[in-house]
Amino acid sequence: xxxxxxxxxxxAGPISTADKEAAAMDEQGFHLLYAATARPILAYLVGVTGRxxxxxxxxxxxxxxxxxxxxxxxxxxxxxRYLFRIATNLLRDRWRRREDEPWQEAPEDGFxxxxxxxxxxxxxxxxxxxxxxxxxxxxxxxxxxxAEIAAAxxxxxxxxxxxxxxxxxxxxxxxxxxxxxx
Amino acid sequence: MNRTWCERESxxxxxxxxxxxxxxxxxxxxxxAICTEARLAARGILGTASLLHAExxxxxxxxxxxxxxxxxxxxxxxxVSRPLVFMRVLSxxxxxxxxxxxxHSFWRSDAxxxxxxxxxxxxxxxxxxxxxxxxAIAIGSGYLLHDSRRSGEVAxxxxxx
Numbered sequence: 001x002x003x004x005x006x007x008x009x010x011x012a013g014p015i016s017t018a019d020k021e022a023a024a025m026d027e028q029g030f031h032l033l034y035a036a037t038a039r040p041i042l043a044y045l046v047g048v049t050g051r052x053x054x055x056x057x058x059x060x061x062x063x064x065x066x067x068x069x070x071x072x073x074x075x076x077x078x079x080x081r082y083l084f085r086i087a088t089n090l091l092r093d094r095w096r097r098r099e100d101e102p103w104q105e106a107p108e109d110g111f112x113x114x115x116x117x118x119x120x121x122x123x124x125x126x127x128x129x130x131x132x133x134x135x136x137x138x139x140x141x142x143x144x145x146x147a148e149i150a151a152a153x154x155x156x157x158x159x160x161x162x163x164x165x166x167x168x169x170x171x172x173x174x175x176x177x178x179x180x181x182x
Numbered sequence: 183m184n185r186t187w188c189e190r191e192s193x194x195x196x197x198x199x200x201x202x203x204x205x206x207x208x209x210x211x212x213x214x215a216i217c218t219e220a221r222l223a224a225r226g227i228l229g230t231a232s233l234l235h236a237e238x239x240x241x242x243x244x245x246x247x248x249x250x251x252x253x254x255x256x257x258x259x260x261x262v263s264r265p266l267v268f269m270r271v272l273s274x275x276x277x278x279x280x281x282x283x284x285x286h287s288f289w290r291s292d293a294x295x296x297x298x299x300x301x302x303x304x305x306x307x308x309x310x311x312x313x314x315x316x317x318a319i320a321i322g323s324g325y326l327l328h329d330s331r332r333s334g335e336v337a338x339x340x341x342x343x
Contacts (some may be wrong), residue, residue, distance in 0.1 A: 027244075027247055030243065030247055031243045031244075031247075034240070034243040034246065035243065038240035039235055039238075039239075039240055040235065041240075042234075042238050042240045043231055043234040043235040043238060044231075046234050046238055047227075047230055047234055052238065055238075056241055059240060059241065059246075060241060060246050060249055063250060064246065064249055064250040066250075067247070067250035067251075067253075067254070068250060068253050068254050068257060121226040121227075121229055124226055125230060136223060136224075136227050137227060137231070139195075140195050140220075140223065140224035140227045140228060141227055141228060141231040143192070143195075143196070145192065146187075161186050161187055162186060164187070165186035165187060165216075167223075168216075168219050168220055169219055171219075171222070171223035171226060171227070172218075172219035172220075172222040172223045175222050175223065175225075175226050176222060
């Protein structure tokens with residue numbers, strides 16, 4: 001039996017401990033949630049860390065924390081944002097432990113539509129700092145506004161605006177010499 | 183003062199995803215350095231995102247579910263055993279205090295000389311009983327503390343395995 005999205009993501013509201021236990025996600029609900037959200041989060045983690053092995057670990061840890069915490073029921077979009085926030089916190093923990101390695105993710109040849117652009121983008125990704133990759137990803141891939149990025153990263157909105165501006169300028173500068181602007 | 187953001191930036195980036203760039207927005211992008219930069223940066227990031235999205239298959243959901251279940255069991259075990267650990271620590275503290283009190287009382291009395299007498303082992307002196315009791319409690323507490331630490335390590339290694 002297929003579950004509806006309302007069943008996977010019940011409407012948010014105040015919730016008691018008993019309700020929380022009753023609303024705890026079952027395995028089938030988790031599989032649906034995972035199918036809907038795991039791929040973009042994995043792409044985000046690979047994009048920021050540049051390492052598939054690290055991204056796999058962080059992805060599993062993200063969902064483990066989500067399931068163990070059993071947050072109050074929320075809608076699909078909020079759940080997705082919440083998962084991104086957990087993943088972002090895990091990335092920050094890694095940086096605090098100084099475990100970030102150089103970006104080394106290389107796209108497979110089968111997907112190379114524009115080799116020149118891929119090379120430019122790869123060089124830009126390597127040159128950007130992890131925090132800059134993270135902000136650009138959340139803003140441009142996930143379409144988060146400054147307040148949402150602030151909530152996900154733990155930064156202040158004004159800081160997000162400044163840091164994103166610098167990251168955008170740096171990324172554009174790295175891509176500008178060879179690419180057309182509009 | 184340099185601007186750090188533009189209110190049309192999100193529209194300019196969204197147009198990359200949708201492929202819809204209205205003439206009005208196009209004119210704006212051409213005249214706005216921030217939106218031009220944003221589109222350039224976003225194009226690169228979005229290209230990378232679509233490649234990574236297509237290339238990388240997430241681990242199986244069942245694997246993640248089982249790992250979370252193991253984590254949940256470990257946390258439940260820790261929560262349930264927390265009062266027991268507290269009682270064990272309390273009993274160890276009690277033993278140390280009792281032993282200190284006993285030694286203090288023992289030293290102040292004339293029992294040292296009395297103990298040197300061989301007959302003490304054959305008598306049913308309360309001192310001798312107390313020593314045995316304190317030793318038994320100390321050994322028991324020591325074993326319980328060691329056991330709780332070991333079981334905690336086993337639970338942690340099982341859940342991470």
